[in-house]
Amino acid sequence: MxxxxxxxxxxxxxxxxxxxxxxxxxxxxxxxxxxxxxxxxxxxxxxxxxxxxxxxxxxxxxxxxxxxxxxxxxxxxxxxxxxxxMPRPHAINDRFWHLYRQNPEEATSYFYHLAIASHYINKDRLNLDKKWKYTSPFGLLDITINLAKPEKDPKAILQAHQNKEKKYPTCPLCKENVGYAGTCNQAPRQQHRIVRLTLGEQPYYLQYSPYLYYDEHAIVFHEEHRPMRIDRQAFTMMFDFVDQFPHYFIGFNADLPIVGGSILSHDHAQAGRYTFAMHRASTIDRYETKRYPSIKIGRLHWPISTLRLESTNRTELIALANQILTHWRNYSDPQVELLASTEKTRHNTITPILRKEKKIYILDLALRNNRTNDAHPDGIFHPHRPWHAIKKENIGLIEVMGLAILPGRLLSELSILKSWLLGDNVSTDFMHKFRDIYDYVNKNYLNITQDSVDKILDHAVGAVFFHVLEDVGIFKQHPLAQERFLRCLSALLEGDLHVS
Incomplete structure (x- = not known):
């Protein structure tokens, strides 16, 4: 050259x-x-x-x-x-905290735009993702087909969680990734930078996700490579975070396989500046307790069984959240296939999400269970098999809140499905994989034509994601199941439940 x-x-x-x-x-x-x-x-x-x-x-x-x-x-x-x-890591930390003392939003804005300008967040690649909205009975859901991150099988996520093999860096979230050159098998992180935080009197770091599923998609991870764990310490850490960065929400993936995120081996939360469909959801009832008089409690109008706690008192909120988590880990209801444990294996946990509006803390606790059975070997409260051609991965924090992250393979596969719906021949393997989806579309959408098929497929994919969220919900959206949900809520509050 x-x-x-x-x-x-x-x-x-x-x-x-x-x-x-x-x-x-x-x-x-x-x-x-x-x-x-x-x-x-x-x-x-x-x-x-x-x-x-x-x-x-x-x-x-x-x-x-x-x-x-x-x-x-x-x-x-x-x-x-x-x-x-790029600046050296200490220079970025100095700049971040200098700006923070003036305005926390200026600090995160600086750090976020640095991640984009440095090509750590490859916006050019992310702009190729396909995004649209789906109007569900619970509000507008975000649907995305993501080209940046490969699809993961839930069994591979479990295997990674159990894998004790040592490598360097130990996982993609470890602080040692800063400046790491990468290999043919591990992504490069040379321009990667992190900011040190203290949350719950523990050392954490803030970074932005290179996959940027939503605006200012941040990751907050512990300095130590230790497994995910939802407990009182996690709640305290969340409240410290929104007190320091009130313009961001924060949430944890559930800490069990199947219902957890893709990296369960490293304690981390996700945060950012985005309003999800779950945030916009209202409560269907309002309760209070004598023990925690400052807190308003309600069941969320949402396909995934979720409790919403609201208060200005963080001490009471942390105490009540920990009580709910403790009781939920031991709560069973065979009438809805809910067993807290089997053969000493724990199945119940939660996905907690916290945000702050002015002085009011809003804490959503999504109830999760990862049990399997013969009818649902991938998970009873997991995407069911008819939807696996569209979505098989774990339903983690982001999708619990109403944003679908669908695999990049769908861009080409939906094009083939479109041809099939219009009467063209497709391979036997494709027919086998997409037969359930093909039958669903034909059953629920009339007059599929060349002019209408693209719009129909977008709507159908959104509807499939909504059905996935229904599958994940423990107490389904019918009166008998919701009665069981109310009974569960009373048990979690030790009977201290009064209409607000």
Missing amino acids: DNKILEPLLQTLLGYGEAHQLFSRDERDYCYNQLLFFFEVEKLNSIDNQAVAFTTLSELLSMLYPFDKNHLPQELFESAVMNIL
């Missing part, structure tokens, strides 16, 4: 970095010399302010990639190049 072409590309990259405040003007020469060393060239042209037209950062990095003499995979190459322009 002609190095005279490289020079204007490097100048353009430096201009990008300076414009996005990855480095200051005083550091431009330093960054330039580091880039020359990386590309193994000497300066060929002294003309300043050379520029190459580009539309996205991905495009600019792709133009630079042919000059890589180390023959790195492109993702590793891009991470290494952007790291040259």
Whole structure:
């Protein structure tokens, strides 16, 4: 490659970095010399302010990639190049907390936009995701087909949770990922940065998710690589977080396989600045207790069985949440297939979500159970088999709140399903995989034509996600099940239940 072409590309990259405040003007020469060393060239042209037209950062990095003499995979190459322009971790922490003292929103805004500008969050790739809304009986649900993150099988998630094999970094959430170059099997993290927090008198870190499922999608993880655990300490940590960052919500995945998230081996929560359908949901009743007089309690109008606690008193909220969790872990109701444990295996847990509106804390506790049986070997309160072609993965925190994260394979598979619905021939394997979905669409949608099929499929996929949330709900949406839910609530509150 002609190095005279490289020079204007490097100048353009430096201009990008300076414009996005990855480095200051005083550091431009330093960054330039580091880039020359990386590309193994000497300066060929002294003309300043050379520029190459580009539309996205991905495009600019792709133009630079042919000059890589180390023959790195492109993702590793891009991470290494952007790291040259990045501030050191301590400088980012200093800047974050300086801004925080002025305004917490300014601090998170700085850190969030740094993650995007550094290409740690690849917005160009994320913009390829397909997103739309589905109007359900419980409000507007968010449907996304995600191209950035591979689909995970629930059994693989369980195996990873049980795997004791040592590697470095131990998992994608460990603090040791900062600056990690990556391998062919592990994603590069050279431009990855984290901010230290103290929550519940414990050391945590804040980062943003490279997959960015929603606005300002943050991850808050413990310094120690330790398993997920929902307990009083987790509640205390959540309240400390929203007190420090009241413009963000925070929530934990359930701490059991099947109903938990994709990384159960590392204690972490997810946070961000987004209003989910669950947040907009109302309660169907309002109760109070004599023991915790400041708290309003209600069953949420939501397909997943959820309790909402509201109060300005965080001490009482933490105490009541811990009481509910303790009793729920031992609560069974065979009439709705709910068994708290079998053969010393615990099945009950919760997915807690907290946000703060002015001075009022709003804590949602979604009740979860991960038991399996012969009829539902993947999970009784898990997506049932007719929907697996669309969604088989665990229903974690984000989807509990009403945002579907569907696998990227669906973009091509829905195109094939579209052809099948319009009368074209498809492979036997595809027919076997999508037969339940094909029959569901044909049964529920009339007059499927070339003009209407795309809209019908979007609606059908949204409807399938809604049915998935219904499957996950323990107390279904009919009167007898809701009576059992009310009986459960009374037991969790030790009978101290009074209409508000």
